[in-house]
Amino acid sequence: MGEIKVLPDVEALTSKALEVIIAAAQSAIQDRGQFSMALSGGSTPETVYRALAAPENRTRLDWAHMHLFWGDERHVPPNHPDSNFRMVKEHLLAVVPIPDENVHRVPAEMEVRMAAFHYEEVLRQYFDGEWPRFDLVLLGMGEDGHTASLFPHSAGLNEEQRWFIANYAPKRKDWRLTLTKNAINAARNIIVLVLGDVKADRLRKVLTGPEKPEDNPIQLIRPSDGQMVWLLDREAAKYLPDDLRG
Ligand code: 6PG
Numbered sequence: 477m478g479e480i481k482v483l484p485d486v487e488a489l490t491s492k493a494l495e496v497i498i499a500a501a502q503s504a505i506q507d508r509g510q511f512s513m514a515l516s517g518g519s520t521p522e523t524v525y526r527a528l529a530a531p532e533n534r535t536r537l538d539w540a541h542m543h544l545f546w547g548d549e550r551h552v553p554p555n556h557p558d559s560n561f562r563m564v565k566e567h568l569l570a571v572v573p574i575p576d577e578n579v580h581r582v583p584a585e586m587e588v589r590m591a592a593f594h595y596e597e598v599l600r601q602y603f604d605g606e607w608p609r610f611d612l613v614l615l616g617m618g619e620d621g622h623t624a625s626l627f628p629h630s631a632g633l634n635e636e637q638r639w640f641i642a643n644y645a646p647k648r649k650d651w652r653l654t655l656t657k658n659a660i661n662a663a664r665n666i667i668v669l670v671l672g673d674v675k676a677d678r679l680r681k682v683l684t685g686p687e688k689p690e691d692n693p694i695q696l697i698r699p700s701d702g703q704m705v706w707l708l709d710r711e712a713a714k715y716l717p718d719d720l721r722g
Contacts (some may be wrong), residue, residue, distance in 0.1 A: 477683065478666070478704025482713040482721045486671055489707050490527045493667060496705060497528065497612060498536050500665045504611040505541045511611050512602065514547040514655060516624065517560035518616035520669040525568040539574040543602065547613055548625035548654040549582035551591070551642075559584065588642040588651045595653065596640040608639050612665040613655070621678050621692035623668070624660065625652030628691050632656065657696040666697065666704040673711040680715035 483489040497513070504511040515521065527533060550558045554565075561581045569579060580602065582595050599608045615623045625643050626632055632643030632654060639659040643652050660666065670679055682692045683706075689695045698704060713721055 477698065478668075478706055480683070480706045480708065480713075480716075480720055482708050482710060482716075484710060486523060486709060489669065489671060489709050490523050492707055493524045493614075493669060494527055494533055496665070496667055496707075497524075497614075498533070500612045501537055501542060504664075505538055508611075510541045510543060512543045512545065514545045514610045514613040514660075514663070515560070515564055516547050516614045516616050516669075517550070517563060518618075520616045520671045521614055522563055522567055523671075524614070524669065525564055529568045529571045534572045537572075539572050539578075542574055543578045543580065544569075544574065545580045545599070545602075545610070546582045547615065547660065548652060549584045551584055551588045551651045551653060553585040554581060582653050584653055588653065592638075592640050592642040592653055596638065599639050599659075607662050608655075608659050610663040612667065613660050613663040615660070615666065615668045615694075615697065617668060617670045617675060617679070617682070617694050619674055619678055620647070621682055621694055623694040623697060625654035626657060626693040626696065627652070628693060630693075633689060633693055633696065657693075660697055661700050662702075663699055664702045666699050666702065668694070668697070668704070668706045670706065670712045671709045673714060675712045676715050679708070679712055683716060683720060 501511040549560050552558050554561045583591050627645040630643050632641050635656045643654050
């Protein structure tokens, strides 16, 4: 399940997320010369990107040795309002000195299956054909228990071989592009950001209820050989038992 930390508010949660990200980046660059991070969409991760872009934070990272990927993407062009790339570009890429070649965008303007195959090739090239082991994967959790674009009762939940797939979201009736559970679970570090009382009931089911990953796909996420931390605010954590509240 991983470590659970409950923070008093969004500012404290964001600050803790930055602390984990910056520590992981500095450690990876020192040990392996570079840092690979898979980014998430959603409003909670967006808050973290804005904070990371602030001068007092961005100057603590060696952007020339940082590589940014997307853990999931909507099936839209990069300038579309729903694009996760567009959101990261607006709040982070526009102000940090990261080389263009270190920004690995999902080609979501392509036919969706082709986009997934193309991006999986990008991952294979970066990770030298080994199973992708991101230094850090940043995730959110939807009210329905999804993470990345692994949605309840979607075919992608059962994918065992692939790293990155096109996944049809039944309830949303649209296609998404996403890392598979195995690709996420191979990461050295996983951060899950959950904010707000709107997530509280689902979070209780995910963390204290029965294992029902078809209903709660985020239950599939547990690193095979890495660290996982849930960063929650008090609202999201309000139904959790005291022994789980970190
Ligand atoms: C996306 C995200 C998605 C998101 C959750 C939580 O593309 O929307 O990858 O998995 O993280 O839906 O989003 P919020 O933080 O906005 O609730």
